Amino acid sequence: MKNKNAILRWAAMLLLIPSFMQGQSLSAKAFFSSDTVSAVYLGIDFTLAKLINDDASNAKTIQSTQFNGINDLIVKEASKYDVQDAYHRRNWTVDLEEVEARNDKANPKQLKSSDEADLTRLTANDIDNLVQNFNYGSHQGYGVLLIVEGMSKTDKRITIWFTLIDMNAKKVLTAARVEGKLGSGFGFRNYWASAIKSAIHEVKSHDYSEWQSGANSK
Numbered sequence: 001m002k003n004k005n006a007i008l009r010w011a012a013m014l015l016l017i018p019s020f021m022q023g024q025s026l027s028a029k030a031f032f033s034s035d036t037v038s039a040v041y042l043g044i045d046f047t048l049a050k051l052i053n054d055d056a057s058n059a060k061t062i063q064s065t066q067f068n069g070i071n072d073l074i075v076k077e078a079s080k081y082d083v084q085d086a087y088h089r090r091n092w093t094v095d096l097e098e099v100e101a102r103n104d105k106a107n108p109k110q111l112k113s114s115d116e117a118d119l120t121r122l123t124a125n126d127i128d129n130l131v132q133n134f135n136y137g138s139h140q141g142y143g144v145l146l147i148v149e150g151m152s153k154t155d156k157r158i159t160i161w162f163t164l165i166d167m168n169a170k171k172v173l174t175a176a177r178v179e180g181k182l183g184s185g186f187g188f189r190n191y192w193a194s195a196i197k198s199a200i201h202e203v204k205s206h207d208y209s210e211w212q213s214g215a216n217s218k
Helices: 002-022 028-033 059-076 097-105 116-120 124-132 187-216
Strands: 039-045 050-052 092-094 142-152 157-166 171-181
Touching: 028 171, 028 187, 039 059, 039 097, 039 157, 050 116, 059 097, 059 187, 116 142, 116 157, 124 142, 124 157, 124 171, 142 187, 157 187, 171 187
Parallel strands: 039 092, 039 142, 050 142
Antiparallel strands: 142 157, 157 171
8 A cells, every 4th residue: 555655646746747847937048058949939020010211101001911921931931031040949840820910910000100219119128018918829938039129111220129938937038139131122021021131140140149148157
């Protein structure tokens, strides 16, 4: 009877291990210490974006078709817009479901702006609030989410927050504003995708190593 009780207690502990691990806090240091740590790419969130000095564009059309058109392009042409490579990940999965649902619900009346200061208006608290209210579904572990802040047609640049997330805790681990420069492209989607590509390249060539050094020094 004593042996049987011991076995039952051991079995109960084994059952608790998965839920215990799921509740563990993740760290930026652990993520940046190994390229084998997996992540989920959650896409590009445009719900806080401001389109600056582009009077000719139709805000409703952009919100309803172009935002998720850009998301689809980035994934379908991943070799060109390689966020996975920028984050030095060997293991990478993609789920755009929530970000596309959020973009579909964005208010087009809040998109247009004539103020260049809107390129840098967001704070860390704004990013925290978005991350806390994001629906991660059944995903756990690390998530990577790109949050567009501003798109200036006159200044020919885009600002994007590249955000590493602990999806277990809905917590920002690292978030940094990265600028991308407009290149060439026909139509709204390709035009702004060129700027996103520039920002991704900036992360790959410069920012990632800084984030890695910062995380490992803590």
